[in-house]
Amino acid sequence: MxxxxxxxxxxxxxxxxxxxxxxxxxxxxxxxxxxxxxxxxxxxxxxxxxxxxxxxxxxxxxxxxxxxxxxxxxxxxxxxxxxxxxxxxxxxxxxxxxxxxxxxxxxxxxxxxxxxxxxxxAAPSRLRENLPLISLIIMMALSWGLEQINHPAGQLAFVATTLVGLFPIARQALRLIKSGSWFAIETLMSIAAIGALFIGATAEAAMVLLLFLIGERLEAWAASRARQGVSALMALKPEIAVRVRDGQRETVAQRDLRPGDVIEVAAGGRLPADATLLSPFASFDESALTGESVPVDRNAGERVAAGATSVDRLAQLTVVSEPGDSAIDRILKLIEEAEERRAPIERFIDRFSRIYTPAIMLVALLVAVVPPLMMSAAWLPWIYKGLTLLLIGCPCALVISTPAAITSGLAAAARRGALIKGGAALEQLGRVRQVAFDKTGTLTVGKPQVTAIIGANAMNNNDLLALAAAVEQGSSHPLAQAIVQEAQSRQLTIPAAAAQRALAGSGIEAEVNGQKVLICAAGKFPAPEWDEQVQQLENAGQTVVIVAQNDTLLGLLALRDTLRADAREAVDALHQIGVQGVILTGDNPRAAAAIAAELGLDYRAGLLPADKVTEVNALNARAPLAMVGDGINDAPAMKAATIGIAMGGGTDVALETADAALTGNRLTGLVQMIRLARATHANIRQNIAIALGLKGIFLVTTLLGITGLWLAVLADTGATVLVTANALRLLRKK
The missing domain is CATH 3.30.70.100 (Alpha-Beta Plaits)
Structure with missing residues (x-):
C-alpha cells in the first residue's frame, strides 16, 4: 500500500x-x-x-x-x-x-x-572477570565469622582481607602517580585503607575496599553496555551488498562499494550505503533515522539513506556515499562529537581528595612534630594527637558517603522500572529543568491504529472495514496491518481477495467478490465533496485513505499513531515539579501539532538527527535538559543533552546510548526518576556534611586535648554508620 x-x-x-x-x-x-x-x-x-x-x-x-x-x-x-x-x-x-x-x-x-x-x-568469562570481587566478599564473610568467635583471629583475618583487596588498587595508584596522575581515586582508596589499618579499624578498611570494587565493576558493566550501543548502530549497515555490473549480480563487502555502483536491496533488506533510487518507485522505512512514523514513498532519482529498509519490493539504487561517510557513519560521528563536548564529570571524592587527603596528612604531621621541635613539648602526647588526627582524617566515611547514597538511589530506581547508568547520570538527572520528547514511540505507541471509519451512501462501517482488510491482507505495510488488525479485533469475516496489485505511488487494488476494489491516499482519488472532511482529519494529525469499488467511493478510513495512556499524566506531573517539556520529532508538522496540542507542549517538527542536536544544544544552554527518545535517530540528541533517557521498548542503540532507560515503558516513571535523583542528590550533600562536620568537630576537640584515640575511633565509625543509615532511607522513599 x-x-x-x-x-x-x-x-x-x-x-x-x-x-x-x-x-x-x-x-x-x-x-x-x-x-x-x-x-x-x-x-x-x-x-x-x-x-x-x-x-x-x-x-x-x-x-x-x-x-x-x-x-x-x-x-x-x-x-x-x-x-x-x-x-x-x-x-x-x-x-x-x-x-x-x-x-x-x-x-x-x-x-x-x-x-x-x-x-x-574475546571477553573473559564472568567468573574470571569477577573473581577478585567474589574472593574479597568470601574473605569478608569469613573474617566477620571469625570476629564473632575469636577477636584476635578476626582482626588478623580482616588485615589479610584488606591486604588482598589493597594490592591491585595500590599497584594501580603507583602506576598513575608515575604517569602524572597524583591524586586519582585509587590513591585515595589506598590511603584510606592503610590509614584504617594503622589505627586498627581493620573491618572498616576491608569494607571500604569491598565497596570500591563493587562500584568499579558496576561502572565497567555500564561502560561495556554503552559501547554495545555504538556497535549496534554500526550494525545497521549490512556487511555485504548485492552489486549489479553489466547485468550480472555479485555479492561484495559493504566497504568495497563506491559512488556510482548499482546495488539491489530486497524487500525487508537494509541499504548498505547512501543511494539514489533507480527503480520507478519504492517505499522505505526510514524510522530508524528520521523518526517518521510510517514508511515513506520514494520515486526514481530521490535519495535514500543507509540503514533504511525497503518495505515492499526489490529496489535498485545507485550508491552516492564514500565508504565511512554514509548517514549511519555521520550519526556515529555526531554521537562521538557530542560525547567530547560534554566535559567528563569527575567523581566528587576524586576531586576533593586532591586537597583533603594531603591536607589532613600534613596537619597530622605538623601536630606530631612542630610542638616538640618548636616549643620543647613532650613528644609522646603530641604524637598521640597526631595519630588521633590521622584517625579522624581517615576518609572512610567520606568515601562511603557518596557511593552508599548512589547505590541506594540506583536500587530504588530499579525497583520502579528505571535503569540509571551510574552515579554521574543520577546526579545530572537531579538537575534537569527541561525535558525534550521524541514523538513516535515515546509520547505515542508507535503503531498506527484505525481511528475513524466513515461510509458513503449508507455504507455499513464494518462492511467497509472488512472490504479494506481483504485488499490489505498479507501486506507488510504498517497502515495495512493496522486495518487488518482492526477488522480482526472486531471479529469481522474478511472476504478473499485475488489479483492484488500495488500501484506505484498510488495505492493497492484487488478483486473482491468479482469487483475491483482500490485503496489509496485521499489525494489520489477525485472526491471534491469529501475534501473538507479529509482536511479536518489530516489537520488532527490523522492519515486518511479512501476505499473505492469500480471507481465509486465507498468511504474513508482514518488512522493515527495514538498517545500512550499515561502521556498526559506524565506531562502534568512534570509541570508540577517545575520541569517544562517540548516535542522534537522528525514526523510531519500536522501530526506533531495534533499531539502537542493534546498534551499542551511546544514542538519542533521535521527534524533530522543533526537538527535535533542543534535544538537540544540551544535548549541545554538555557537550563539542564533531558532528552527522551526510543529511536536511533534520537541517539545523537540524547548524547548532546545533559542526560539521555530511552524508552524500554525502543531500539537497542537508543537504550545503550542513553544514560537512563524506562524499562517499564511508562512515561510516569520519568517523574519518579527525577524526584528520586533529586532526593539522592540531597542525600549525598547530607552525607558529606555529616562526614566532614564530625571530622571538623573532632579536629578541634583533639587539638584542645579533649578527644582521645578511642573517641576518634567512635567518631569515625559513627560517621560511617550515620551516612550509611541515611543513604538507606532512599530505599524506603515512596
Missing amino acids: STPDSNRKPAPQFSSLRFSPAAAQNDDACGCDGACEAPATSAPKSVQGSRFSWNVNGMDCAACARKVENAVLQVSGVSQVQVVFATEKLLVDADRDVRQQVENAVTAAGYQLRNTDAPQE
Whole structure:
C-alpha cells in the first residue's frame, strides 16, 4: 500500500550531517571545575608529522580517558592527544614515530592498547572477570565469622582481607602517580585503607575496599553496555551488498562499494550505503533515522539513506556515499562529537581528595612534630594527637558517603522500572529543568491504529472495514496491518481477495467478490465533496485513505499513531515539579501539532538527527535538559543533552546510548526518576556534611586535648554508620 501524500516528505538530506572536530578546549571550557586530571585536548588536527591510532582496553569511565591522555602527554614528541571514550579510540599526533613509547606509557598507567584493525579479543568469562570481587566478599564473610568467635583471629583475618583487596588498587595508584596522575581515586582508596589499618579499624578498611570494587565493576558493566550501543548502530549497515555490473549480480563487502555502483536491496533488506533510487518507485522505512512514523514513498532519482529498509519490493539504487561517510557513519560521528563536548564529570571524592587527603596528612604531621621541635613539648602526647588526627582524617566515611547514597538511589530506581547508568547520570538527572520528547514511540505507541471509519451512501462501517482488510491482507505495510488488525479485533469475516496489485505511488487494488476494489491516499482519488472532511482529519494529525469499488467511493478510513495512556499524566506531573517539556520529532508538522496540542507542549517538527542536536544544544544552554527518545535517530540528541533517557521498548542503540532507560515503558516513571535523583542528590550533600562536620568537630576537640584515640575511633565509625543509615532511607522513599 502506498503512503498517502499527507505523510509524504522530501528525501532527508543526510549529507548535511557533517562532523567537524571540536574546537580546542581549555580548562575553563571543559566544565569540570578544574577537576580534569589533564586538560581535555581537542581532536587532533593535521600537523607536520604522523598520526597514530589505537583502541584502548580497560577504560571504565570518562575519567579513565583523561588518565590515558595524561599518560600519553608525558611522552616526548607528542603534540596532540585525544581519547574518544565512546569508541575506545586513542588518537595521537607526533613529529616522529612514538608508537612504542605511547604503548609503554599506556601500559604503565594500567591500560592496554591494540591496533584499530586488530580483531576484538574475546571477553573473559564472568567468573574470571569477577573473581577478585567474589574472593574479597568470601574473605569478608569469613573474617566477620571469625570476629564473632575469636577477636584476635578476626582482626588478623580482616588485615589479610584488606591486604588482598589493597594490592591491585595500590599497584594501580603507583602506576598513575608515575604517569602524572597524583591524586586519582585509587590513591585515595589506598590511603584510606592503610590509614584504617594503622589505627586498627581493620573491618572498616576491608569494607571500604569491598565497596570500591563493587562500584568499579558496576561502572565497567555500564561502560561495556554503552559501547554495545555504538556497535549496534554500526550494525545497521549490512556487511555485504548485492552489486549489479553489466547485468550480472555479485555479492561484495559493504566497504568495497563506491559512488556510482548499482546495488539491489530486497524487500525487508537494509541499504548498505547512501543511494539514489533507480527503480520507478519504492517505499522505505526510514524510522530508524528520521523518526517518521510510517514508511515513506520514494520515486526514481530521490535519495535514500543507509540503514533504511525497503518495505515492499526489490529496489535498485545507485550508491552516492564514500565508504565511512554514509548517514549511519555521520550519526556515529555526531554521537562521538557530542560525547567530547560534554566535559567528563569527575567523581566528587576524586576531586576533593586532591586537597583533603594531603591536607589532613600534613596537619597530622605538623601536630606530631612542630610542638616538640618548636616549643620543647613532650613528644609522646603530641604524637598521640597526631595519630588521633590521622584517625579522624581517615576518609572512610567520606568515601562511603557518596557511593552508599548512589547505590541506594540506583536500587530504588530499579525497583520502579528505571535503569540509571551510574552515579554521574543520577546526579545530572537531579538537575534537569527541561525535558525534550521524541514523538513516535515515546509520547505515542508507535503503531498506527484505525481511528475513524466513515461510509458513503449508507455504507455499513464494518462492511467497509472488512472490504479494506481483504485488499490489505498479507501486506507488510504498517497502515495495512493496522486495518487488518482492526477488522480482526472486531471479529469481522474478511472476504478473499485475488489479483492484488500495488500501484506505484498510488495505492493497492484487488478483486473482491468479482469487483475491483482500490485503496489509496485521499489525494489520489477525485472526491471534491469529501475534501473538507479529509482536511479536518489530516489537520488532527490523522492519515486518511479512501476505499473505492469500480471507481465509486465507498468511504474513508482514518488512522493515527495514538498517545500512550499515561502521556498526559506524565506531562502534568512534570509541570508540577517545575520541569517544562517540548516535542522534537522528525514526523510531519500536522501530526506533531495534533499531539502537542493534546498534551499542551511546544514542538519542533521535521527534524533530522543533526537538527535535533542543534535544538537540544540551544535548549541545554538555557537550563539542564533531558532528552527522551526510543529511536536511533534520537541517539545523537540524547548524547548532546545533559542526560539521555530511552524508552524500554525502543531500539537497542537508543537504550545503550542513553544514560537512563524506562524499562517499564511508562512515561510516569520519568517523574519518579527525577524526584528520586533529586532526593539522592540531597542525600549525598547530607552525607558529606555529616562526614566532614564530625571530622571538623573532632579536629578541634583533639587539638584542645579533649578527644582521645578511642573517641576518634567512635567518631569515625559513627560517621560511617550515620551516612550509611541515611543513604538507606532512599530505599524506603515512596
